[in-house]
Amino acid sequence: ISIMPKELFPAANSAQRLGVPAPVLNNTKVPLQRGRSLMDWIRLSKSGVDLRGTGSKPLQISMEELKKHDKPNDAWIAIRGYVFNITRYIEYHPGGESELMRGAGKDATSLFEEVHRWVNFESMLKSTFIGTLIQELPSRTIKKTPSSLTVPVGNLARTSNMISQFRNVLQLFQTDFRQNEDTIVILFKSDSANVLAENFVCDITENGKCLHVDIVSITSNLSYTINLLHQVENTISVEKNQSIEIILKKSKRGLNWDNFGFLMQNRSFQTKFRPCTLVSKSNVTHDTLLLHFRFPDSTHMIPPIGAHVFFQTNVDGVVIRRPYTVAMPSITDGGYKIDSKNFYAVIKVYSTGALSNVFVNLNPGSEIPVGTYEMKFHLEMISSFKQVFMLAAGTGFTPMIRILHHCLFKTDKKVKLGLFNKQQRDILWKNDFETLQRQFNGRFLVNHVLSHPDQAWDGFKGRISIPMLREMISSCEIDSTFVFVCGPSAFTKLTLKFLTDIRVKCSSVFAF
Ligand SMILES: Cc1cc2nc3c(=O)[nH]c(=O)nc-3n(C[C@H](O)[C@H](O)[C@H](O)COP(=O)(O)OP(=O)(O)OC[C@H]3O[C@@H](n4cnc5c(N)ncnc54)[C@H](O)[C@@H]3O)c2cc1C
Ligand code: HEM
Structure with missing residues (x-):
């Protein structure tokens, strides 16, 4: 897997560079009307009100039929083959009507997965389920394929040879194993030095007979299931040496394993x-x-x-x-x-x-x-920048906590933080910021901005504005500064606009 090719990131035309719209990955929520929270939706779903409008028998729905239901007063949506009547859900949708209507009358699977793959629509829209979408297959014959591919793994089985569709990614890995009396160690060998133990998320399941391995990176995710040859204990560790080593404890000490088991490439990546x-x-x-x-x-x-x-x-x-x-x-x-x-x-x-x-x-x-x-962000993005400027509103500071800590304690970068809150009591870790300012005198500066301060407050007041940004950013050497933005969507959008308006020549901007 390619974790972060330095020279390619951020690409010249990347949204992470100022001047093109940055990806707003967090908090594009709209304020919902009173009585339209998720809890209210759950209450309505359970109330017995007919939200389907098509009777209780599941229908087989053609694309042609689906297309007819694309109006706010008659909206159907298809996701992963299931069709729902979302007419009543529209006003409860946290992303707003216009966003949801982008999927109305359509097979909106990719759109949905692009925006919020994690949302459990099957469960949330259960009471609006009207049937399944008739899959229109291309005329050529399609071979039935199993839901996962089974590959026997012994010494150095080259998985990429067997799973051609994942060749580009998988050819970077070879699997192998070694053992002693107590442990069985499964090795994932890669040509790339960028693959780290943190890219591997592993779970022992099925009472020690199965190992689930997800390889997570900023560019792609892979998922494997290994049916282990013999049982292991419920404890696991992963280390990076020459290769990634997944260390398992044999349930039967001293038992010699001929191989580690069967490795299956899971076709789709599902959050475990x-x-x-x-x-x-x-x-x-x-x-x-x-x-x-x-x-x-x-x-x-x-x-x-x-x-x-x-x-x-x-x-x-x-x-x-x-x-x-x-x-x-x-x-x-x-x-x-x-x-x-x-x-x-x-x-x-x-x-x-x-x-x-x-x-x-x-x-x-x-x-x-x-x-x-x-992960949407990788530390490599900021490696060549001498300064970091963080603009965060409310809990929008959370993605920056570890970045701030890393920059101060593990690098010699300068960090400037503009933290926007309503009142003084809303500021996270206020005293700690003061401690850090003293400890990293000259390297760390925080500006608190309050929208509803009390009378004694003598810091920045109000909402983000161009003069405020100018004042905060004035001491930054713009060309060597990386800017992070995170907060409610209105804050993020406005901040990105202002940064563009004042022609901040920051080399990079990233909106969480
Ligand atoms: C990538 C990512 C990372 C996140 N990290 C964090 C984090 O570290 N800490 C954290 O607290 N949250 C974080 N969030 C937000 C979090 O996922 C939830 O959206 C939030 O906790 C609200 O969920 P809920 O089910 O409690 O509220 P819901 O039931 O969805 O909403 C109920 C009501 O709460 C209010 N509300 C909900 N969310 C917001 C919001 N974001 N801004 C303003 N009002 C809101 C609205 O009035 C809404 O009607 C993150 C979101 C994303 C996309
Ligand atoms: C396919 C068209 C859809 C689009 C374009 C869309 C868009 C969006 C957007 C932009 C947000 C705000 C994201 C955020 O702030 O985190 C959002 C939130 C949300 N949407 Fe959708 N949506 C779609 C379909 C649906 C459907 C069918 C459901 C049904 C369950 C749904 C449920 C939600 C929920 C629960 C949230 C809040 C997510 C969270 O806080 O984690 N959306 N949507």
């Missing part, structure tokens, strides 16, 4: 969930929690800087998934290093929030399903 235990919980502000979770012993996952995981819950039988950035316990602890067993999240609780509210009642010792991390 495993139960994680809440270790501790504390308040960072009046409405924001710091949560410490532990992965099960059977899991290896090291979410890289800038990555987010998914939490999942079930509200009245409806499955809800949301992404949350992997944070850290304290930004002032220079020695903090993420490990493969623990991770932290900083989560703001919304009064009507379906998932964020779950954390209020989740007690230490309780479990919650956590999905494999995803």
Whole structure:
């Protein structure tokens, strides 16, 4: 897998460069009308009101029929072969009517996956399910293919020879194994020095008979299932030496394994969930929690800087998934290093929030399903920049926590942070920022901006504006500065526009 070819990233015409619209990956939510939260939708779904309008018998729906239902008062959508009547859901859609209507009357599978692959539409739209889409196959005969490909693996089986459609990616890996009395070590050999242990997310399943391996990168994800030849214990570690080594403990000590088992390439990448235990919980502000979770012993996952995981819950039988950035316990602890067993999240609780509210009642010792991390950002993006300028609003600061920590403690980059909040009580880790400013005198500067300050506040006030940006950015050597932006969509869009308007010649901008 190609993790991050230095010379190609960001490409000259990349959206990460200022001047072209940057990707807004976070918080493009619209304010929903009162009574139109997800919880309200769940209540309506369960109320017995007919949301299908086609009777309860599932229909077989042609593309021609689907196309007719593309109006807000009569909207159907097809996703992964299932057709739903979304007419009543429109006003509950957190991304807004116009966004949702882009998929109306269409097979919107790719659009949906592009925007929010993690959303559990099957469960959320169950009461609006009207049938299946008749797949219109091209006239040539299509061979039936199995859902996964089975490849026997012994010494140095070259997987790419057997799975031609993944050749480009897989030819970088060869598999092998070695063993001693206690352990069986599965080796993934790659030509690329960029492949790290953090790219491997592994889970032992089926009582030690199966190993699930996801290889996650910024460009592509791969997924394998290995039916192990013999049983292993529920403990795993992954190390990078000459190759990536997945270290498993034999259940039967001393048993000689002829090979490690059967390796299957999974055709599609689906976010895998495993139960994680809440270790501790504390308040960072009046409405924001710091949560410490532990992965099960059977899991290896090291979410890289800038990555987010998914939490999942079930509200009245409806499955809800949301992404949350992997944070850290304290930004002032220079020695903090993420490990493969623990991770932290900083989560703001919304009064009507379906998932964020779950954390209020989740007690230490309780479990919650956590999905494999995803990453849109890679540290390599900022490696050649001397300065970093971060503009964050509210919990939009979460993706920047580990980046800030990395820049200050692991590099000699200068960092400037513009942090936008409503009131002083909303500022995350205010005292820690002051400590960091003292510790990294001249290398770190934070400007707090409050939209609703009290009278005593003598810092920046109001919303982001061009004069404010000019003042903040004035001391940056623009050409060698990388800019991060994250916050609610209105904030992100405006900030990107202002940066363009004032012709900031920053070489790169990244909007989370
Ligand atoms: C890549 C990514 C990373 C994220 N990381 C974090 C993180 O580290 N910490 C964190 O707290 N959140 C993070 N979020 C947001 C998070 O995924 C949820 O959207 C958020 O917690 C609300 O979910 P909910 O189910 O509680 O609210 P919902 O039930 O979806 O919404 C209920 C109500 O809450 C309000 N609301 C919900 N979300 C927002 C919002 N973003 N801005 C303003 N009002 C809102 C709205 O009034 C809404 O009607 C991230 C989102 C993305 C896409
Ligand atoms: C295919 C057309 C669709 C488009 C273009 C679209 C677009 C969007 C956008 C832009 C957002 C805001 C993203 C964010 O801030 O994280 C969003 C959020 C959301 N959409 Fe859609 N959407 C589509 C279909 C659907 C469908 C069919 C559902 C049904 C369940 C759905 C459920 C949601 C949910 C639950 C969120 C909030 C996600 C979160 O907070 O994690 N969307 N959508």
